[in-house]
Amino acid sequence: MRTYILKRLLLMVPTLLGITLLTYAIVRLAPGDPVEALIRSQAGDINPQVFAREADRIRERLGLKDYNFWGQDPDHIDLPEKVLNAFYGYGRWVWHMAHGDFGESMQYRTTDGSKDPARLYLERAHVTITLNAIAEVLIFLIAIPVGLAAARYRGRLFDRFSTIMLLGFWSVPHVLAGTLLLNYLARGGIGLEWFPYAGLHSLEAQDLTWLKSFGDVFWHATLPVMCLVYGGLAYLAKLGRASLLESIRADYVRTARAKGLPESRVVYHHALRNSLLPMITTMVMMLPALLGGSVVVERIFSIPGMGQLVVGAAMQRDLAVIMFGTLVFGTLTLVSLLVGDLLYAWADPRIRYD
Amino acid sequence: MTGRRRAALTLAAAATLVALAARAATADIPDFTPDQMGGTLRRCISAEPQNLNPITGKDLYERYVNEYVFERLLQYNNDTGELEGVLAKSWEISEDGKTITYHLRPEACFADGHPVTSEDVVFSFNIVMNAEIDARSMASYLSKCESCTAVDPHTVRFVWKEKYFNVAGASGNIFSVLPKHLYAKNVDVNPEKAEEAGITHYNDLVQGIVGTGPYVFEYWKTGEEISLVRNPKYWGKPRAFDRITFRIITDEQASVQAFLSGDIDYLAVTPEWYLKLKDHDGRGKDKDFEIYRYSSPANGFSFIGWNNASYETVVEADGKTTRIEHRHPIFSDPRVRRAMTHLVDRKSLLKYLYHDIGDIANGPFWSESPQSDPSVKPLPYDRREAMRLLAEAGWKDRDNDGWIENASGKPLAFEWTIPSGHQQSMDLARIIKEEFRRNGIDVKPRFLDWPVFITKLDNRDFDAIILAWGGSGALEHDPYQIWHSDAIADQGHNFITFRNAQADRLIIEARTELDLARRTKLFREFHRLVHRLQPYTFFIDRQSLRLISTRMQNVTVGKLGIDTQQWWIPRQLRRGKGGAAP
Numbered sequence: 001m002r003t004y005i006l007k008r009l010l011l012m013v014p015t016l017l018g019i020t021l022l023t024y025a026i027v028r029l030a031p032g033d034p035v036e037a038l039i040r041s042q043a044g045d046i047n048p049q050v051f052a053r054e055a056d057r058i059r060e061r062l063g064l065k066d067y068n069f070w071g072q073d074p075d076h077i078d079l080p081e082k083v084l085n086a087f088y089g090y091g092r093w094v095w096h097m098a099h100g101d102f103g104e105s106m107q108y109r110t111t112d113g114s115k116d117p118a119r120l121y122l123e124r125a126h127v128t129i130t131l132n133a134i135a136e137v138l139i140f141l142i143a144i145p146v147g148l149a150a151a152r153y154r155g156r157l158f159d160r161f162s163t164i165m166l167l168g169f170w171s172v173p174h175v176l177a178g179t180l181l182l183n184y185l186a187r188g189g190i191g192l193e194w195f196p197y198a199g200l201h202s203l204e205a206q207d208l209t210w211l212k213s214f215g216d217v218f219w220h221a222t223l224p225v226m227c228l229v230y231g232g233l234a235y236l237a238k239l240g241r242a243s244l245l246e247s248i249r250a251d252y253v254r255t256a257r258a259k260g261l262p263e264s265r266v267v268y269h270h271a272l273r274n275s276l277l278p279m280i281t282t283m284v285m286m287l288p289a290l291l292g293g294s295v296v297v298e299r300i301f302s303i304p305g306m307g308q309l310v311v312g313a314a315m316q317r318d319l320a321v322i323m324f325g326t327l328v329f330g331t332l333t334l335v336s337l338l339v340g341d342l343l344y345a346w347a348d349p350r351i352r353y354d
Numbered sequence: 355m356t357g358r359r360r361a362a363l364t365l366a367a368a369a370t371l372v373a374l375a376a377r378a379a380t381a382d383i384p385d386f387t388p389d390q391m392g393g394t395l396r397r398c399i400s401a402e403p404q405n406l407n408p409i410t411g412k413d414l415y416e417r418y419v420n421e422y423v424f425e426r427l428l429q430y431n432n433d434t435g436e437l438e439g440v441l442a443k444s445w446e447i448s449e450d451g452k453t454i455t456y457h458l459r460p461e462a463c464f465a466d467g468h469p470v471t472s473e474d475v476v477f478s479f480n481i482v483m484n485a486e487i488d489a490r491s492m493a494s495y496l497s498k499c500e501s502c503t504a505v506d507p508h509t510v511r512f513v514w515k516e517k518y519f520n521v522a523g524a525s526g527n528i529f530s531v532l533p534k535h536l537y538a539k540n541v542d543v544n545p546e547k548a549e550e551a552g553i554t555h556y557n558d559l560v561q562g563i564v565g566t567g568p569y570v571f572e573y574w575k576t577g578e579e580i581s582l583v584r585n586p587k588y589w590g591k592p593r594a595f596d597r598i599t600f601r602i603i604t605d606e607q608a609s610v611q612a613f614l615s616g617d618i619d620y621l622a623v624t625p626e627w628y629l630k631l632k633d634h635d636g637r638g639k640d641k642d643f644e645i646y647r648y649s650s651p652a653n654g655f656s657f658i659g660w661n662n663a664s665y666e667t668v669v670e671a672d673g674k675t676t677r678i679e680h681r682h683p684i685f686s687d688p689r690v691r692r693a694m695t696h697l698v699d700r701k702s703l704l705k706y707l708y709h710d711i712g713d714i715a716n717g718p719f720w721s722e723s724p725q726s727d728p729s730v731k732p733l734p735y736d737r738r739e740a741m742r743l744l745a746e747a748g749w750k751d752r753d754n755d756g757w758i759e760n761a762s763g764k765p766l767a768f769e770w771t772i773p774s775g776h777q778q779s780m781d782l783a784r785i786i787k788e789e790f791r792r793n794g795i796d797v798k799p800r801f802l803d804w805p806v807f808i809t810k811l812d813n814r815d816f817d818a819i820i821l822a823w824g825g826s827g828a829l830e831h832d833p834y835q836i837w838h839s840d841a842i843a844d845q846g847h848n849f850i851t852f853r854n855a856q857a858d859r860l861i862i863e864a865r866t867e868l869d870l871a872r873r874t875k876l877f878r879e880f881h882r883l884v885h886r887l888q889p890y891t892f893f894i895d896r897q898s899l900r901l902i903s904t905r906m907q908n909v910t911v912g913k914l915g916i917d918t919q920q921w922w923i924p925r926q927l928r929r930g931k932g933g934a935a936p
Contacts, residue, residue, distance in 0.1 A: 030803075030805075030806075031803075031805075031806045031809065032802075032803055032804070032805025032806035032807070032808065032809050033805055033808075033809060034805050036805070036808060036809070036812070037804055037805040037808045054490045107404050108404065109404060109405055109560050110576075111560070111561065111574060111576050112560070113405075113554065113558040113559065113560040114558075123576060124576070124577070127577075179607055182605070182607055182608055182611065183607065183611075186608070186611055187611060187612075187615040187617075188610070188611030188612060188613070188614035188615030188617075189611050193615065197603075197608040197611040197612055197615070198601070198603045198605070198608050198612060199578055203575075203578065203579055203601075299604050299605060300604075300605045300607075300608070301605070301608065302577070302602065302603045302604045302605060302608055303577070304402075304576050304577015304578065304602070305577075308577070308604065312401075317805065
């Protein structure tokens, strides 16, 4: 097992390099020049020499400078040359990254003025983590009883009803759900004005007592968390139902029933335990998808998390921020896949990776 | 306080790319009674500013916040549209129109109590011009300035390289004045060595910068709120509010809900929201707010730009002379461009696409500016006239296949380059494509990402485009940047390559003419010329739509728009921090 984990961890390095190389190449080789667009959309009229100098200065600083490797006409760098530049730039990025330097953002700054992408993400990480942690726990807590009940009362009204509901949940995009929740449940909307429309805590939160501010976060997080939960919930509940049905039909459950155990003990003690395991592993693997949903939800509910940063950076092609985001989300995905696989093995002794 | 007077490329869809003029003209501030003073003005912005440094800040949000914190030598009066002194008590312009001398107000001081001197003005000017400082675009507005010198502690002199009609606006209304005694070390420090020295380089100062304005920075909570608080040492007439806060709400729906639930007092909205909230509060209740709809020189206009290219360049190399012809096969002919304008039914498009919010644009100037010639009327939607003009230019359906061709049988077909992501432009392109197709013209819309679109503009590599200019914010606007042939080369803003000797002459004569009446005559002549040649099909003059809570008193719409610094709230209606109600 230890060699397996080591092997997987080592494999992560080339995989991550592949992911980052691909992202880097897409951002670099896409047509149009983000630096030029940045200066141009801010400037009224910049003298062309100053413009070129300024653009060069920014490119140099951001590691986006094009080098004329083959000594061609510098105004017409062709595609192979661009590819070469992208590889060179990527190499530089990896080298600097290995030394703990992640470059600098083209436009974002932390409140104390730093352009370091790592610090930009760090500043926003706790928000995204809080939100997604609550969502993960809730998904798990709701999905199990729903899946269990649907399996136990298979074909009955609850099962049919929940199937339709879950299928509905599964099909609704975050953007629509978020807007509906906002409009019908948040203050200033047209329905029940129960929840706030923006942010993750009241602006007066620092004046509140510990308990009150805890409640305040929950109150604010309700709608965004609802928005994050329903998709994962649908998936996990359906999975739970299927896996419980499978266990209920298994031989050991029949044995348990045959030896006269009460039905509740059969289901909760024998069947449920076994069907929980695939759910746990799926939960872990669902984490990256959940973070993806967070990108949309953070925007709708004005939550200053990592998701907003990623979207903003992608729109402006802010390379350093995109790359650091890729690195973080890539690592997170690979780690959760590994943990998921390991949990599988731990849960089911028949699975061996050696 | 119009900063960037000149028009800048804007795209309404991508807010972070917008570089509108920083019009923050202040109206006459009333003498508030002690009873009227107090309370919080709660505003909302749709994205976080990149920073709150008045010189290196580049986005609209920074300007919304900083208009309360910093002041310039001059500003535009919101009610009259005329320049008036802020930190300058008076100014005079020399006979030749090149030298302008400002006399500072002796009572003006920074928020830390230090008086404002001419040294501070020169220092601020030098920050902008310093190549190390991240302010190249602001510096570009001062590129025609030869020198800025302190004559005595309260006198500053700017010398311009050439005669210019708006030398006052161009020198006194571009940059905010910062205290030298606080920031000299941040500017002087070598950026490479700043960290060792323990001094933050000026480029890295992002918040809490000291100015001379009626408010000072209080806090900035990332992604949540920015707060300003009254400057207790303000030298001028105090404003009514104790605090001004900016909630950061990224979703449009959420920001409207924030307004409707009474958590913010002032909000700019889209035409769709305007229609929804026009009569009641969108929830069937009576509304406790007013909707303001007005046009101002800050709004700008949208247009369809045709590639006008029609000129030759002569290149001499190796003793040989080569003539390179730049001529757009279709739109170099003004008759074709006029025909195109006749084919765009702007009235219906305005009605159905823009809900009649806006006016048909009619020329390079804001329609209510004195520069705009009132005798010029927009070309009407007229298919017959369009066909006649096209036939005159040699384009007609020669083989009766329904498509228009020229004498050599080449069909009238072109590509239309449009920035993607802006729904209205995309709808517009689809409708016009259909209209043109019915008239035998084949249009291929091409939607491009903003960076790609910009590259196409720079290379003048397009047949037609859709774009908008942000307004200049001042009543008078200098057309040089967009219309003079000098702006064709080097990726200037004349990307449609409009080259006309008469236009060049009119622009130069007008911008060096110091007499208003004579200048206006020249600008109007230029307007008529542009109308005749139709280098753009001018589309819509946009309008501002604002929701303002009825709790706000003394809300007026001046010539240049709305100024929040005139407002106050009665004591019993105050909310938020320092207010009576929760």
